[in-house]
Amino acid sequence: MFWSTVALISCVKLLLIPSYHSTDFEVHRNWLAITHSLPISKWYQEATSEWTLDYPPLFAWFEFILSCFAKYFDAEMLQVKSLNYASPRTVLFQRLSVIVTDIVFAYGTLELCSYLSSSGIRKSSKWGSRWGSPAAILQILLLGNAGLLMVDHIHFQYNGFLLGILLISVARILQGHCLMGAFWFGVLLNLKHIFMYVAPAYFVYLLRSYCFLGTHSGSSVQWRAFSLTRFAKLGLVVTSVFLVSFGPFVILNQLPQVFSRLFPFKRGLCHAYWAPNFWALYNIADKMATVAGRQFGIIRNVPAAVMTGGLVQEYKHVILPEVTPRTTFICTLLSVLPALVKLWYCPGNPYHFVRCIILCACGSFMFGWHVHEKAVLLIIIPLSFMAVIWKKEAQMYVLLATVGHYSLFPLLFTAFELPIKVLLVLLHSSYAFLNLASLFDIKKCSLCLPLLNGLESIYVLGLVPLFLFENVVYPLLGLNTRLPFLPLMLTSVYCAMGVSYFWLKYYWHFLTTSEVNHKRKAH
Amino acid sequence: MLEMNDVEGIPVLVLLVAVLVRWCVSLHPYSGQGRPPMFGDYEAQRHWMEVTRNLPLQDWYYNTSENDLLYWGLDYPPLTAYHSLICGHMADYINSEFVVLRSSRGYESYGHKIFMRATVLIADLFIYMPAVWWYFCCRRQSNSLNTAKNVRNYNTSTFTAKEEKRLTTHMATYLTLIYPGLILIDHGHFQYNGISLGATVAAIAALIQERELLASVLFCLSINYKQMGLYHALPFFCYLLGNCLPKQNRSVVAGFIKLLSLGSIVIITFFIIWFPFLKNVNLLLQVVHRLFPLARGVFEDKVSNVWCCLNVIVKFKEIFTNLQMAKLCFVATLLAVLPSSMDILLRPRLDKFLLSVINSSLAFFLFSFQVHEKSILFAAIPVALYLPVEPLPCFYFLIVSTFSMLPLLLKDGLLIPYIALTVFYSISVLLTVNFGLRDLVNYPIAFTPPGAKTNQQKSKKPVRIYAEIQPFLLRKHFLLIFFVSLAACSVLTVCSVAVSPPSQYPDLFPLLISFYSCAHFIVFFAYFNYRQIFFFSHSSKLKSK
Incomplete structure (x- = not known):
């Protein structure tokens, strides 16, 4: 059963x-291509696609094993150059x-x-x-x-x-x-x-x-x-x-190169779409405080808060303190x-x-x-x-x-x-x-x-x-x-x-x- | 998914799974997707929306400068046309580009696909699914049709007998709703068979409730949506007529009044549906001519019926004209339907009725003129309804019926949903239905087939026991044949996908599939006839003793 x-x-x-x-499809296709067509020394250095390999080595090997079967389906997908294929x-x-x-x-x-x-x-x-x-x-x-x-x-x-x-x-x-x-x-x-x-x-x-x-x-x-x-x-x-x-x-x-790929600290506090966690509540509290403050004239001359959105990943807090990693x-x-x-x-x-x-x-x-x-x-x-x-x-x-x-x-x-x-x-x-x-x-x-x-x-x-x-x-x-x-x-x-x-x-x-x-x- | 434990919640889960599977199939390509100039049935349906939306009613079935009948001319009865009209207006409301006269030909877009798929799903939700649901509820209520013994008893201790019966109702509904053939054709290939078949199922349900007037109206709706509904017409006619014939406990006058009321309700229904076309006799004739096109030949593509298979040996199209061929088909079909229809006419019993519907639709599929491979659905749905009574043969038939449409599905790019749905359906059936496999294993030790216990206690003569073993041995052989046959289906499927046929026989695999399915259908036709005519009369004799 x-x-x-x-x-x-x-x-x-x-x-x-x-x-x-989603784009994760292209991410994994790119990794298939990287692990299949490049030597190990290039795995964490290759940067043709913006979706560089940022999972640990065993996952790269996993992709490598998959790529051995992939060539029977379509060898073209294993080319690093065929982006968005x-x-x-x-x-x-x-x-x-x-x-x-x-x-x-x-x-x-x-x-x-x-x-x-x-x-x-x-x-x-x-x-x-x-x-x-x-x-x-x-x-x-x-x-x-x-x-x-x-x-x-x-x-x-x-x-x-x-x-x-x-x-x-x-x-x-x-x-x-x-x-x-x-x-x-x-x-x-x-x-x-x-x-x-x-x-x-x-x-x-x-x-x-x-x-x-x-x-x-x-x-x-x-x-x-x-x-x-x-x-x-x-x-x-x-x-x-x-x-x-x-x-x-x-x-x-x-090793440093691999680690720099694994832990990129360039991203913002929240993902493009706020995950439903504490920081989402924190952001909304800040937002509401800003609106209220503007309503009652307590704060002036603040830039309109940048809302969560597709490209803008940063949310500038106006009232509450900024959050660091x-x-x-x-x-x-x-x-x-x-x-x-x-x-x-x-x-x-x-x-x-x-x-x-x-x-x-x-x-x-x-x-x-x-x-x-x-x-x-x-x-x-x-x-x-x-x-x-x-x-x-x-x-x-x-x-x-x-x-x-x-x-x-x-x-x-x-x-x-x-x-x-x-x-x-x-x-x-x-x-x-x-x-x-x-x-x-x-x-x-x-x-x-x-x-x-x-x-x-x-x-x-x-x-x-x-x-x-x-x-x-x-x-x-x-x-x-x-x-x-x-x-x-x-x-x-x-x-x-x-x-x-x-x-x-x-x-x-x-x-x-x-x-x-x-x-x-x-x- | 197939939870048996909480009876209250099962209908919700059944409904959700049925809808989920349908919408998932909708993701896949439809017939003629991206294939100009003619496209496929999807474009036909869209074109009908365009025509009915934009042209006056009297032009729908005529070849005019605005309506090119050679490009997917309307060839279904008025209800289809009205349905297209409604959908056409909805399409126009959503995006007028969908149905602009002439310039929208071959219109394809993401949004349009969603719209079209949604119309089929809505039709299923409001017509086919409630009809099936109603049918099995009716069965549960009518005492004469007991199906509980064939479905496994889950957790017997915690269930009352009534709940257990409801359980089988849920499971039977579930199995009917996920029958792959209809889902693949309606939600994959693209057609609205669910409407016509749903009306037929509802009509059968109404008959079980002995609401014969309602049944007649529903059946009229069915054949006025698709003329293929006529495959079921003879059993309905014979059953209703048989109930009007004078019998011991029924006077001639009462029967005559019943006949009169049935006749008048049918005529009234037809009158209402055809009313706009009745103003002009020529128009009426034109519509009828469009519905039954003699010119299109005895079959198209590869169909798993007798004519297509015999065509390999005898080239009918060279020997006979279309008219002669049609007459031949008519005679052959009539002969094939005769036994089961006469039986239901003379002994109009409810438990036989479904079998006679199966027999009639199979006879039409095998022998009639101008048959499509999709028409097997009109035989398959009654078989799906009959499944709780005789699970194994019905399951076998349903798998083969889906398989017989494989060439069509391959052409549409529906191989993956075909495999996925067939496996899904098969596992669902194996999980819910008791085929007696366990009995077969235990048989040498236990020596008591369930259900025959009382008989055995009555008489312990060895002859008697032998008679009880026999069906079990038969069943064992039948299971063997079943599995071998399914293996052959899989092999043929793999071959048609992976092996390229020899160049002189490009149609080798479709033809093989036709032959293979046709042979099965003929055997099933004989079997279901045998069941209808001999089995039930035999069992009724036993009861009367």
């Missing part, structure tokens, strides 16, 4: 082949490569599902049910994740493949194979360095729960129990992955610190580890520099696993999944994809609401959405009028010329409120959960 579901969803992915693809066969190949590499994601899902059904953590009367068991629901929530379908199979990226490796790594750690978990995470870091955001959770958990012998939950730190051999093993595994990845560039003496870095660090401390004092609890991953991802999403809206998937995907085990997390999951997927809407702005994105999100959310509610035997409430309280229901249902305003009322009123960025701003501010609410609630939940909670019957 698992692979049947995978095949069913792959068929939908196949149907999406001719849909709109998108012949039908190129499109077919690139789309198929995403669909095929999603098998890694499917495998990660399978590992989590089989862990779930074998560990006995989740007691439920529904295990006998073919479609209603926790594992079955988890598999559909993950495989049919609307955000992944939109970002990978329409917008074009390889998030499914990368998140699949994250799931494998998490599953290994849940199973108690910490070294394997560390290995896969090392691989993941060398595929895409954005996953560094969750590295603190790995570091703390592995150090505390693996490197200390005989740790069990609740035990205090005993430095005598620290095992140097385990620490060395762990270090060896991780460094060897990094050596394989970066070694050639060390030999070529190109250093500020965002400190904020992010502070935001994850309490969670890490809690994790340190609760060793041997892999569920806290998963929660900490979620909080790390969420903290960096809330406060990071130049955050992409797609990063919300890094929160939603691990949370799916927790949602089928604990009711409280299911309640937060349905809220975040709906809002997070909605916040991806601006990525797909073409008319043909409009119904598709709406249908995908509706399908995923209604599936999640219906099945998680029945999994936890939630009684029907006529006024609220299942699993949510009144206020949350109003908030989630408020997305409907928001959508209608942006797509029907706004163009009809002819506002698009006067206030061109209003819809984007509304979306990101509205979603930012939801994400922030989730973040605070989840943080509170994590900090207050008792240590023995995970041993109790999950219900």
Whole structure:
């Protein structure tokens, strides 16, 4: 049944082949060309296209392997000079490569599902049910994740493949194979360095729960129990992955060049479209203060604030202080610190580890520099696993999944994809609401959405009028010329409120959960 | 996706999946995309909007200086024309360039594609999908048609019997809505078959509810949208007539009144639909002439029917004139329809009716004059409705019916959606329907086919047991044939895509596909006839004992 579901969803992915693809399509085509036609020494120096290789070396190797198959489809796409090349066969190949590499994601899902059904953590009367068991629901929530379908199979990226490796790594750690978990995470870091955001959770958990012998939950730190051999093993595994990845560039003496490509600090605080995070709220507060100030004549002679827009990535704050990368870095660090401390004092609890991953991802999403809206998937995907085990997390999951997927809407702005994105999100959310509610035997409430309280229901249902305003009322009123960025701003501010609410609630939940909670019957 | 657990929510998920799949197929190319000068059916539909929007009604079917009938002249009944008129006005409202007289010929744009695709989706949403939904709800309510035993019982302990029945309704609706053939033709190739077929399905549903007047009206609407709806006309006629014939518990007068009311409602419906064309006899004749074009020959392209296949051996077009050929077709079709129609006329029973619809439409597809490959849909949709009763043969038929349109789909560039939808549909069927595979595996140990338990307890004679084994052995063989045949379909698909045919036979693969599908259709035709005429009468005898 698992692979049947995978095949069913792959068929939908196949149907999406001719849909709109973003510039990321050209980015990855260019990388195929670079890795295929140039020697390694040129990979991080080539700059014919503006889309230079800015992922770590293992991802370059991944592109290299793909390019070995690409030449059977269309050799022309492997030329560095053929910029913006998108012949039908190129499109077919690139789309198929995403669909095929999603098998890694499917495998990660399978590992989590089989862990779930074998560990006995989740007691439920529904295990006998073919479609209603926790594992079955988890598999559909993950495989049919609307955000992944939109970002990978329409917008074009390889998030499914990368998140699949994250799931494998998490599953290994849940199973108690910490070294394997560390290995896969090392691989993941060398595929895409954005996953560094969750590295603190790995570091703390592995150090505390693996490197200390005989740790069990609740035990205090005993430095005598620290095992140097385990620490060395762990270090060896991780460094060897990094050596394989970066070694050639060390030999070529190109390390600074590679790092300058990986960490470009030239971009603005917010992406062209504000990701729904703290800075979106910060910006809007500044904007409102400016407008109010001008209204009451408190401030004068200020330049009209530059709004978020396609080319202008900078937003000049008028009233509130300007935000620097250093500020965002400190904020992010502070935001994850309490969670890490809690994790340190609760060793041997892999569920806290998963929660900490979620909080790390969420903290960096809330406060990071130049955050992409797609990063919300890094929160939603691990949370799916927790949602089928604990009711409280299911309640937060349905809220975040709906809002997070909605916040991806601006990525797909073409008319043909409009119904598709709406249908995908509706399908995923209604599936999640219906099945998680029945999994936890939630009684029907006529006024609220299942699993949510009144206020949350109003908030989630408020997305409907928001959508209608942006797509029907706004163009009809002819506002698009006067206030061109209003819809984007509304979306990101509205979603930012939801994400922030989730973040605070989840943080509170994590900090207050008792240590023995995970041993109790999950219900 | 196929969640069985929460009965309340399933309809929403079913609807969303059905719409999602349709719109995803809409992304793909339509017939004749970017291929001047004639383009394809997409341009035909657009051209009809242009013609009906801009010309007076009496010119629609005439060749005038403004209306070149050789360029996609209107050749469907008035309801299609009215529908085009409405769409034409909408198109004009959205962007008048879509339907400017003459100069809009071959108009193609991103926005126009969205508009056209949306019109098909809206038609499906408001006609076809509710009709299918209504049909399966009617089935659930009528006690005589029990389908529950063939669909797997999920989580039996937590369901009441009623909910379980509803479950099968949802799944049957789902499976019908995602039948690939109709989606590919309507949302890929571009046509509005869903409207005509939706009306037919609604008419069948009305018959199940014994609302015969409503059924007649709906069926009239169907054939007035597409004349291919006539494939189903004989069973409707015979069933309704058979219900008017005097029987033991029905007087002659009551039957006559019923016949009279049915007849008058049909005439009234036709009168209303054709009213604008009735002012002038010549106009009426011209429309009828356009609807049934003798000049276009017995078939076009490669069709999986008898004439096209026999044509390889006997060149009909050289031996007979078109008129002679038409007469031959008429006689052959009549002979083929006769058994099932006579059966439904003399024994008008509801559970047989659907089978007679299948048989009639298959007979027309196989033997009638001027058949398109797309016409197989008119046989396939009744089969899709029949699927819960006999899943395996119906599933087999539906796969082959989609396969028979492969050459057309390849021409339109719809290979990927064809593969994706066929796999999607097959997996959905395998996940929801119980083919008895598990019974086959357990058979040597258990030795009790489900459903036959009571019989076995009654008499333990070995002969009796043998009689019960036999259908199982047959089923085993049938499964084998089924899988081999599907493998052959896949091989032929791969060949038509990847292998270039020998230069002296450029049409080799389309022809092979036609042969292959036609052979299947003939066997299915025989099988469904057998089921209709012998099986049900047999089972009714058993019941009466």
